[in-house]
Amino acid sequence: MAGLLLKNIDKIYENGYKAVNNFNLEIKDKEFIVFVGPSGCGKSTTLRMIAGLEEISSGELYIDGVMVNDIAPKDRDIAMVFQNYALYPHMTVYGNMAFALKLRKVPKDEIDKKVREAAKILDIEHLLDRKPKALSGGQRQRVAMGRAIVRHPKVFLMDEPLSNLDAKLRVQMRTEIAKLYNQLATTFIYVTHDQTEAMTLGTRIVVMNDGVIQQVDTPKRIYDHPKNLFVASFIGSPQMNILYGETYKKDNSIILKVLDKEIILPKDKAKILNDTNNLNTKLIVGIRPENISCKEEDLKNESNTIFKLDIDITENLGAETYIYAKAGSRNMVIKTPTSDNISTIGKIRFVIDIDKIHLFDENEQKTIF
Ligand code: ADP
Numbered sequence: 001m002a003g004l005l006l007k008n009i010d011k012i013y014e015n016g017y018k019a020v021n022n023f024n025l026e027i028k029d030k031e032f033i034v035f036v037g038p039s040g041c042g043k044s045t046t047l048r049m050i051a052g053l054e055e056i057s058s059g060e061l062y063i064d065g066v067m068v069n070d071i072a073p074k075d076r077d078i079a080m081v082f083q084n085y086a087l088y089p090h091m092t093v094y095g096n097m098a099f100a101l102k103l104r105k106v107p108k109d110e111i112d113k114k115v116r117e118a119a120k121i122l123d124i125e126h127l128l129d130r131k132p133k134a135l136s137g138g139q140r141q142r143v144a145m146g147r148a149i150v151r152h153p154k155v156f157l158m159d160e161p162l163s164n165l166d167a168k169l170r171v172q173m174r175t176e177i178a179k180l181y182n183q184l185a186t187t188f189i190y191v192t193h194d195q196t197e198a199m200t201l202g203t204r205i206v207v208m209n210d211g212v213i214q215q216v217d218t219p220k221r222i223y224d225h226p227k228n229l230f231v232a233s234f235i236g237s238p239q240m241n242i243l244y245g246e247t248y249k250k251d252n253s254i255i256l257k258v259l260d261k262e263i264i265l266p267k268d269k270a271k272i273l274n275d276t277n278n279l280n281t282k283l284i285v286g287i288r289p290e291n292i293s294c295k296e297e298d299l300k301n302e303s304n305t306i307f308k309l310d311i312d313i314t315e316n317l318g319a320e321t322y323i324y325a326k327a328g329s330r331n332m333v334i335k336t337p338t339s340d341n342i343s344t345i346g347k348i349r350f351v352i353d354i355d356k357i358h359l360f361d362e363n364e365q366k367t368i369f
Contacts, residue, residue, distance in 0.1 A: 044159055122142045161173075226358070241286065285357065
C-alpha cells in the first residue's frame with residue numbers, strides 16, 4: 001500500500017529528446033491512476049521511471065514519502081505487468097509465478113501458498129502445470145498478473161496489458177482487472193492509449209500529450225469538463241464534433257453562429273463569454289455526438305434552432321445508431337437511439353443541446369465553458 005509523489009519530473013533521452021516535461025502528480029494510496037494519451041506522448045516513459053527501469057533526468061519521485069530516484073527497481077516494492085507478458089517460456093505457470101519469490105529466498109511452503117492464492121484469484125489453478133506456449137493470450141495475461149500479485153507489491157504498474165488481446169477478450173480482461181483492483185485494494189498505475197479503458201478503469205485519469213500533462217481528474221469530470229480542445233477530442237467515442245463558430249450581440253441576445261445558423265446562448269453562458277472577453281470573436285465549438293438530437297419532439301420545440309445537413313453514412317450498432325453528416329469540409333457525427341424512422345439517405349434535421357455545448361478559444365484552444 002503506497003502513495004506516490006512525482007515532482008517536476010523530466011525525461012530527456014540520450015539523443016536529446018524530451019519525452020516527459022515537468023510531470024507533477026500526487027497519487028494517493030489505493031488509487032487507480034490511468035495515464036492515457038496518443039502513442040509517443042510519454043506514458044510508458046513515465047511508468048518506467050516509476051518502476052526504476054528508466055533513469056529520471058530531473059525531478060523527484062517519492063514512494064511512501066521516501067525519495068526513490070536512486071533506489072534499484074527490485075527494492076522499490078513495485079510490480080510491473082507488460083504488454084508482451086514477458087513470461088519465461090521454459091517454465092510452467094507455477095514456475096513463472098514462483099520465480100520472483102524464489103529469487104528472494106522465500107520459504108517453499110510460503111511460495112506455494114502465495115502462488116495458489118493468486119491462481120485462485122485469477123482462476124488459473126487448473127493451468128499451473130502448463131507451459132506458456134500451451135496457453136491462450138488471455139490466460140498468459142492472467143499468469144503475468146499472477147506473477148505480480150504473488151509479490152504483494154505496494155504498487156502495481158501495468159503498461160498496455162490488454163493491447164495484444166482481441167477485442168472481446170480485451171473487454172473481458174478489463175472487467176477482470178477492475179475486480180482485481182477491488183480485491184487487492186492497492187495502488188494501480190495503468191498505461192493505455194485507449195480512452196475507453198481509461199474511462200472504465202481509472203479512479204483518476206491523467207491525460208498526456210507531447211510529454212506534458214493536459215488534465216488530471218476523475219473520468220466523469222474529464223468527460224464533462226475537459227480543460228482544453230485536446231482533452232475534449234481525445235476522450236469520448238465517437239469523438240466530440242469540432243466546428244467553427246463566432247459570437248456577437250444581436251437584439252439584446254448573445255448569439256453563437258455555427259453551421260450558418262444563429263443560436264441564442266442562455267444567460268449564464270453569455271455571461272461567461274462576456275466576462276472572459278470572448279464576444280465578437282471566432283471560436284471553436286465542441287459538441288458531443290450524444291448531445292445532438294434528431295427526435296421529432298425536439299425538432300418541434302420552437303426555441304430550438306434546427307440544422308439540416310446531408311447524410312453521409314449511418315452505422316447501426318444495435319441499441320444506438322451513428323449518423324455521419326457532411327458539414328462543409330468536415331464530418332459530423334450524431335449518436336442517437338436506434339429506431340425505425342432514422343433516415344439513411346437524404347438530409348438529416350437535428351438540434352443541438354445548447355447546455356451541453358463546449359467552446360474553446362482559437363489561439364490557445366483552452367476551454368471557455
Ligand atoms: P507512449 O508510451 O506514450 O507511447 P513513450 O513513453 O514510449 O510513449 O515514448 C515517448 C517518446 O519518447 C516517443 O517519442 C518515443 O519515440 C521516445 N523514446 C522512447 N524511448 C526512447 C529512447 N530510448 N531514446 C529516444 N527516444 C525514445
